[in-house]
Amino acid sequence: DAKTTQPPSMDCAEGRAANLPCNHSTISGNEYVYWYRQIHSQGPQYIIHGLKNNETNEMASLIITEDRKSSTLILPHATLRDTAVYYCIVRAPYNNNDMRFGAGTRLTVKP
Amino acid sequence: DGGITQSPKYLFRKEGQNVTLSCEQNLNHDAMYWYRQDPGQGLRLIYYSQIVNDFQKGDIAEGYSVSREKKESFPLTVTSAQKNPTAFYLCASSMKRGLGGELFFGEGSRLTVL
Numbered sequence: 033d034a035k036t037t038q039p040p041s042m043d044c045a046e047g048r049a050a051n052l053p054c055n056h057s058t059i060s061g062n063e064y065v066y067w068y069r070q071i072h073s074q075g076p077q078y079i080i081h082g083l084k085n086n087e088t089n090e091m092a093s094l095i096i097t098e099d100r101k102s103s104t105l106i107l108p109h110a111t112l113r114d115t116a117v118y119y120c121i122v123r124a125p126y127n128n129n130d131m132r133f134g135a136g137t138r139l140t141v142k143p
Numbered sequence: 144d145g146g147i148t149q150s151p152k153y154l155f156r157k158e159g160q161n162v163t164l165s166c167e168q169n170l171n172h173d174a175m176y177w178y179r180q181d182p183g184q185g186l187r188l189i190y191y192s193q194i195v196n197d198f199q200k201g202d203i204a205e206g207y208s209v210s211r212e213k214k215e216s217f218p219l220t221v222t223s224a225q226k227n228p229t230a231f232y233l234c235a236s237s238m239k240r241g242l243g244g245e246l247f248f249g250e251g252s253r254l255t256v257l
Contacts, residue, residue: 066245075147075233075248076186120184131246133178133186 035059036120041138044114050107052137056121057101063124068133069103069116076119076133101105110141114120145170149234149249155255156228162221164252166234175217176235176246179203186233193218221254229256 037055043049056065064083067077080087081093082103087094093106109112117137149170156162168175174193178186188201192211206225211217217236219230231253235246 041215068246073231073251075235075251075252076246078245081245131188135183135185 033065035132036134038118038120038137039076039133041140043140044107044110044143046112046141046143047109050110050114050139050141052105052107052118052120052139053102054104054123055102056120059100059122060124063122065094065100065103066120066121066123066131067092067094068119069114070119070136071113071116079118110139112141112143115139115141133137147195147234147236147247147249148230149252150234151252153251154252154254156254158256159223161223162201162228162254164219164221164232164234164254166217166219166249167215168217168236168247169215169235170236171214172236172238173214174237176206176237177201177209177217178218178235179235180231180251185203189219189232228254230254 064081065081066081070076079091080089082094082096096103117138118135119133123130145176150165176191177189180186187203189207190198190209192198195211195214197210198211206222208220231251233251234249235244245248
């Protein structure tokens with residue numbers, strides 16, 4: 033069972049922000065939220081992770097609600113190369129064998 | 144460059160034949176993993192290994208076998224007992240310990256059984 037729920041697909045205009053939601057209402061206190069993406073026929077790529085504070089890196093921002101039951105991955109200026117399947121995963125620290133990849137959200141960036 | 148190398152990228156085999164997929168990493172990672180992905184689906188964990196000479200079954204280990212004789216290598220054998228072996232296979236590695244612990248993936252091997 034994936035511990036997260038994501039919409040199956042989303043579209044975004046090139047140059048606009050892409051906001052990808054994820055629900056994780058059963059998240060435990062010590063579980064982190066991870067985001068990966070998979071471009072067609074390639075291996076998934078790590079994007080970002082967080083516990084309860086908002087996080088930002090060169091790829092994206094992660095916004096986690098105060099109750100930690102949901103989060104949003106933000107790609108600030110989406111490009112055509114951001115078209116991919118995005119996976120939201122929750123897991124406890126030091127427990128990489130519990131990295132559950134559900135079906136994810138297929139983001140299509142359109143010109 | 145550091146990374147994970149999977150080979151072959153594409154593989155065709157006849158039904159009933161065993162197939163071995165190679166996975167090599169030069170990231171000095173302790174842990175390695177094998178996942179299976181079917182079209183339109185997420186990834187499912189087959190086997191993982193936290194340390195040399197030790198490995199554990201994942202969610203769908205039946206019909207697969209692995210070995211971990213070297214830190215850098217974690218080959219996967221798809222045996223004839225695997226009822227539906229046609230799939231995209233992904234190998235990953237990570238530090239055994241450490242909060243970051245993100246998985247680094249190879250480019251995958253696509254197996255087609257005819």
